[in-house]
Amino acid sequence: MHILLTGASRGIGAATLDVLSAAGHRVVGHSTKGEGGLIAADFSSSDAARRLWEEAFERLDGRIDVLVNNAGIFEAVEDNAADDEWHAAWGRTMQVNLQSSADLCRLAIATWRGAGSGGRIVNVASRAAYRGDSPKHWHYAASKAGMVAMTKSIARGYAAENILAFAVCPGFTASDMVGDYLESRGGAKLLADIPLGRVATPQEIAEVIRWLACDAPASATGAVIDANGASYVR
Numbered sequence: 001m002h003i004l005l006t007g008a009s010r011g012i013g014a015a016t017l018d019v020l021s022a023a024g025h026r027v028v029g030h031s032t033k034g035e036g037g038l039i040a041a042d043f044s045s046s047d048a049a050r051r052l053w054e055e056a057f058e059r060l061d062g063r064i065d066v067l068v069n070n071a072g073i074f075e076a077v078e079d080n081a082a083d084d085e086w087h088a089a090w091g092r093t094m095q096v097n098l099q100s101s102a103d104l105c106r107l108a109i110a111t112w113r114g115a116g117s118g119g120r121i122v123n124v125a126s127r128a129a130y131r132g133d134s135p136k137h138w139h140y141a142a143s144k145a146g147m148v149a150m151t152k153s154i155a156r157g158y159a160a161e162n163i164l165a166f167a168v169c170p171g172f173t174a175s176d177m178v179g180d181y182l183e184s185r186g187g188a189k190l191l192a193d194i195p196l197g198r199v200a201t202p203q204e205i206a207e208v209i210r211w212l213a214c215d216a217p218a219s220a221t222g223a224v225i226d227a228n229g230a231s232y233v234r
Helices: 011-022 048-059 083-115 138-161 176-184 187-191 202-214
Strands: 002-005 026-031 066-069 119-124 163-170 224-227
Touching (some): 119 138, 138 224
Parallel strands (some): 002 026, 163 224
């Protein structure tokens, strides 16, 4: 398969790049800065998703079978911040986490419909989409809830054309971003809320992504897979 993977420079994205490449797939990865041969695209810009799609399409010889939307930010804002700061934080998080993913999904769907080929979308959301997050992260939770709703809408709207959509909702995962967050909120207390007794590894989430991208049956389209150590079960 030919796969476009966003947010591939570290954590879940880097692990997913390794897993998919090891399975023999052609993968083009993305990061904000484009280090290590990844395509550079800053999703805070409204035209970044289209530029990324077009460059990835060219690198993959005019064929993308799977889109994995993994890129995202997790930035705090106080609920009593000044209006300008509050609005800027919400706008940036929604643009990077949700709008850019929506733009890429739209481009993928248009491409697949034009070719009559079908394809798969895997959106990496978060446990926060269902459980919520901290008082400093309303916007993050809202962006991930939007991603889940978008995934379900795509699944319902395009399944007849063999365009499939899935979402993954990790809880805490062993990455730099989550490590800093755990430390800031008293890591041991938060870990005690995970029945498994530990956070997920990036490799565990990458394996869920790989399965959805490559092996999940078509009838599973619209599915949301939780991977949070039973810290939130629906």
